[in-house]
Amino acid sequence: MNPLLKLSHVSFSYHEAEGETPALSDISFDLEPGKFLAVVGPSGCGKSTLLSLICGLLTPEEGTISLFGLPFQEARAHIGYMLQKDHLFEWRTVYSNVVLGLEIQKKMTPDRLQKVDAMLDTYGLSDFRNARPSQLSGGMRQRAALIRTLALEPDLLLLDEPFSALDYQTRLSVCDDIYEIIKREDKTAILVTHDLSEAISVADQILVLSRRPGRIQREVPIHFEMEKRTPMRARSAPEFQEYFNLIWKELNTNG
Numbered sequence: 001m002n003p004l005l006k007l008s009h010v011s012f013s014y015h016e017a018e019g020e021t022p023a024l025s026d027i028s029f030d031l032e033p034g035k036f037l038a039v040v041g042p043s044g045c046g047k048s049t050l051l052s053l054i055c056g057l058l059t060p061e062e063g064t065i066s067l068f069g070l071p072f073q074e075a076r077a078h079i080g081y082m083l084q085k086d087h088l089f090e091w092r093t094v095y096s097n098v099v100l101g102l103e104i105q106k107k108m109t110p111d112r113l114q115k116v117d118a119m120l121d122t123y124g125l126s127d128f129r130n131a132r133p134s135q136l137s138g139g140m141r142q143r144a145a146l147i148r149t150l151a152l153e154p155d156l157l158l159l160d161e162p163f164s165a166l167d168y169q170t171r172l173s174v175c176d177d178i179y180e181i182i183k184r185e186d187k188t189a190i191l192v193t194h195d196l197s198e199a200i201s202v203a204d205q206i207l208v209l210s211r212r213p214g215r216i217q218r219e220v221p222i223h224f225e226m227e228k229r230t231p232m233r234a235r236s237a238p239e240f241q242e243y244f245n246l247i248w249k250e251l252n253t254n255g
């Protein structure tokens with residue numbers, strides 16, 4: 001299968017008055033459509049920088065990034081970016097937050113709005129359309145933020161520590177929810193996380209980055225022998241601990 005996303009020998013440094021900070025070095029990988037990639041690595045190794053490069057907020061100094069083999073400016077419209085903070089606006093209702101991206105991009109067509117309605121319904125937010133974000137639980141806020149991102153019909157979703165503000169129990173159940181939404185909507189996703197268990201529970205492929213400047217230290221394919229995979233069920237599968245030990249060791253021999 002042709003990759004949806006292809007990075008070839010990408011390097012990037014931040015340049016400031018005080019000097020240069022090399023953030024990423026020689027990153028190459030392919031991501032096939034419908035796959036879930038998780039990126040783990042020590043704090044400051046360049047994970048968020050990697051997502052910013054992929055969505056075009058930053059430009060690689062060396063190497064190339066292609067999405068569907070398209071030039072970058074065209075490809076950007078196919079990417080949805082969900083940050084650690086949900087950035088829901090308190091002065092707007094849940095509904096008007098969810099359609100904000102469509103409003104800004106002047107894409108409020110009847111079929112898109114209908115899809116938003118269907119997602120609000122499926123993901124348990126219909127009764128909260130007219131509520132303010134502060135009236136939602138942490139998990140509901142994350143779902144609203146995800147629906148807002150999906151409303152723009154991106155092909156590739158970039159998720160930067162999206163669950164880190166949640167308490168552990170909520171985090172597990174929101175992770176299950178969001179995984180199901182992404183799979184059901186047939187999206188390709190990249191998740192950056194500090195939580196190794198979370199990475200293993202959702203991913204088809206894990207990139208372990210080294211200390212800054214981040215290089216690919218190891219790429220681990222993840223597969224669970226089970227019929228209907230969910231992150232929660234994956235956690236109790238026999239393979240889970242093996243993957244955990246393997247990647248844990250890798251992170252601790254981090255050069």
Ligand SMILES: Nc1ncnc2c1ncn2[C@@H]1O[C@H](COP(=O)(O)OP(=O)(O)OP(=O)(O)O)[C@@H](O)[C@H]1O
Nearest residue numbers: 014016021023042043044045046047048049050212
């Ligand atoms: N705008 C910037 N200007 C200068 N240096 C930056 C900038 N953003 C990040 N850096 C530096 O680049 C390196 C990589 O940062 P990045 O945010 O990508 O790391 P990260 O892996 O996402 O870290 P964390 O796990 O803590 O979120 C860090 O050393 C950081 O200090």
Ligand SMILES: [Mg+2]
Nearest residue numbers: 047048049160
């Ligand atoms: Mg980061």
